[in-house]
Amino acid sequence: MTTLTTEAGTIQRMRETFVHTLDRAMNDDPRLALVLAATALGPFARTALTHPNRVVNVGIREQLMITTAAGLALTGLRPVVHAPALVERAFGQLKTDLTHQDAGAVLVSTGASHDTPEQGRTRMAPGDIALLDTLPGWTVHVPGHADEVPRLLAPALTGGDRVYLRLSTRGNAAARPVGQGLVVVRSGSRRAAGTVIAVGPMLDRVLAATRELDxxxxxxxxxxxxDRTGLSRIVARAGHADVMIVEPYLRGTSAHEIAEALNGRRHRQLGLGTLRHTEIRGYGAPDDHDRAHGLDTAGLARHARDFFLD
Incomplete structure (x- = not known):
């Protein structure tokens, strides 16, 4: 399996791990079917040759992908749908064909919010989790390392519910425990200023940005x-109930979840992510977008100091 070198170290590519994991699963489970757009077919060429009756390429028609997946699910198959910017481009079908019909599927996207800006604005999809938040019954995974992908994907493949797996081209230097909600990576003292939640590939940057803060x-x-219960427990042990969350998608997406988790407890919260109501028209590189949204290490450190030391 190939690797990708980042400032944080060397990490395996999430998408290649996903392809490998799904290819093996399709050999063992005749219920699995793969629905692709033309742009995502290449990595699955071997899978398509091995299982030609269970790999469907609909062309560059994301809406049709979801409708096709819903039809397959209603016949008893377990469809896996893979394409970039999948949720934003096919939200109407996610609402009516899958959610309204209570049909199960596994959706896997790649490119995240601005991982591949050179491919244009249509591939930038920071609003995907916020959109899915308007629909009931979705499980959403945002892994931060390639080794986390099989651990999150395997239960989804054997299930029957609606699951969204959001892959990124970037990530953390090491895998962390997944499948159990919030995991404390660094504990503050009993006088700690608060809690920082790092979602998926944001962890290493958050650790670097907050290393001088308690x-x-x-x-x-x-x-x-x-994980509302997990957050409530973490905050109960901390010195203060203030929470900062760093998400690799639309800023404030999980604000309502934190509010519900800490209902009845006085607290402040700060949500960081891609900026709302800001249209960045220069494509640039991923690091350029991180800086513009305040998601680079320096930007996160500035926000954290201002929030916790105010």
Whole structure:
């Protein structure tokens, strides 16, 4: 399996791990079917040759992908749908064909919010989790390392519910425990200023940005359902109930979840992510977008100091 070198170290590519995991699963489970757009067919060429009756390429028609997946699910198959920017481009079908019919499927996207800006605005999809938040019954995973992908994907493949797996081209230097909600990575003292939640690939940057602050840092790879109980327990042990969350998608997406988790407890919260109501028209590189949204290490450190030391 190939690797990708980042400032944080060397990490395996999430998408290649997904392809490998699904290819093996399709050999063992005749219920699995794969629905692709033309642009995502290449990595699955071998799978398509091995299982020609269970790999469907609909062309560059994301809406048709979801409708096809719903039809397959209603016949008893377990469809896996893979394409970039999948949720934003086919939201109407997600609402009516899958959710309204209570049909199960596994959706896997790649490219995240601005991982591949050179491919244009249509591939930038920071609003995907916020959109799915308007629909009932979705489980949403945002892994931060390639080794986390099989651990999150395997239960989804054998299930029957609606699951969204959001892959990124970037990530953390090491895998963390997943499948159990919030995981404390760094504990603050009993006088800690508060708690920072790092979602998926944001963890290493958050750890670097907060290394001089007395805060608890918790990692989260499954963002829906949100681990409200886990957050309440972490905050109960901390010196203050203030919470900062760093998400690799639309800023404030999980604000309502934190509010529900800490209902009845006085607290402040700060949500960081891609900016709302800001249209960045220069494509640039991923690091350029991180800086523009305040998601680079320096930007996160500035926000954290202003929030916790105010």
């Amino acid at each position: 805060v608890t840092v918790a990692y989260l790879a499954t963002v829906r359902p949100f």
